[in-house]
Amino acid sequence: MEQTVFDVTIIGGGPAGLYSAFYSGLREMRTKLIEYQPFLGGKVNVYPEKMIWDIGGLTPVTGEQLIQQLTQQGLTFQPEVVLGEKVTSISQNADRTFTLHTASGTPHYSKTIILAIGGGILKPTKLEIEGAERFEVTNLHYTVKSLGRFKGKTVLISGGGNTAIDWANELAPIAKKVYLTYRKEVLKGHEAEVSKLMKSHVACLLNTSIVKLTGAKGGEAIHSVWIQNHEDGSIVELEVDEVVVSHGYERDKALLDNSEIQMNMANEYGVAGTPLSETSVEGIFAAGDILAYEGKLHLIAGAFQDAANAVNRAKQYITPEAEAYGMVSSHNDLFIEKNRELKRQLFAAMAD
């Protein structure tokens, strides 16, 4: 059976990938999006209940709401979406199209590719305590999926970066007691969040690490955590209900190595005139956290700008005579009918 060659295939369904999917639809490109996880949203799934304040034009939304909105927008032009599929390598064919090879063995074909893979496939760095994995089904967590679970409980958080501090601040008002253990002397989070933490009732145990977990009556839930102080070697045993570990993530970026793709080195130094979405392979572009260039914003807002750039470059690669930049959306014929419908709904709501 002959396989469809898409105009653009986006690898990664986080903010950069979803906005790329929207934008490529806007530029009338036949689009496919492939995501390793069985769900869309990328890294935002790590913080579904966190309030996000710093996206232009959006009043605070939770991570979960943002995923919903990003997904709705990303699917506006009905791209083909493949979930639960890992792209393992990319090769170029004689006619300059690309084949994307996958873990399942199903190949995908495309004229251009946008790498929106963030830091790669994310796997949380696990606690290095023998047997700790058996508690993962009960009360050892590597992400905070629902704040409600921690209400009225004694929680120990391990870590000292932004994520650990954000979680400590979110849990402080609802948990019975929050401990934070961090192996270093100084916390690494944003200043405002660290100040908030210091003013809260969270007990910060700096220069300490978890050395042992004890199960309740030898059972499958952690009952107490042993914390060692690095300065004097002393150990305290804390009784806890829940343990949250935020030691960062291991990133699977094998796709780039397997495919011999380098992010354009010029980008890192911000060489004037070099399109920032370019990679070392013509026809393969990049957007979002995977990029590193001077002034790159490793935030959701930054991912959107990168995505539009990458799509515009892909469009021009396929159709050199196409406009280098897309038009403002209000000038786009594709929205005329959609605008009419939205206005109809709005007036109907006002009349009610």
Ligand SMILES: Cc1cc2nc3c(=O)[nH]c(=O)nc-3n(C[C@H](O)[C@H](O)[C@H](O)COP(=O)(O)OP(=O)(O)OC[C@H]3O[C@@H](n4cnc5c(N)ncnc54)[C@H](O)[C@@H]3O)c2cc1C
């Ligand atoms: C705890 C935390 C809080 C944050 N808070 C904020 C905030 O308040 N405001 C803000 O602006 N930013 C925040 N950020 C940063 C923001 O989440 C990222 O900048 C953003 O998600 C980057 O989007 P992306 O699409 O480039 O990458 P990602 O969101 O990482 O998405 C990449 C996707 O690609 C997929 N993928 C990777 N490799 C492959 C492959 N080989 N095959 C198939 N799929 C693949 C991954 O599974 C993933 O879904 C926060 C980050 C964290 C960790």
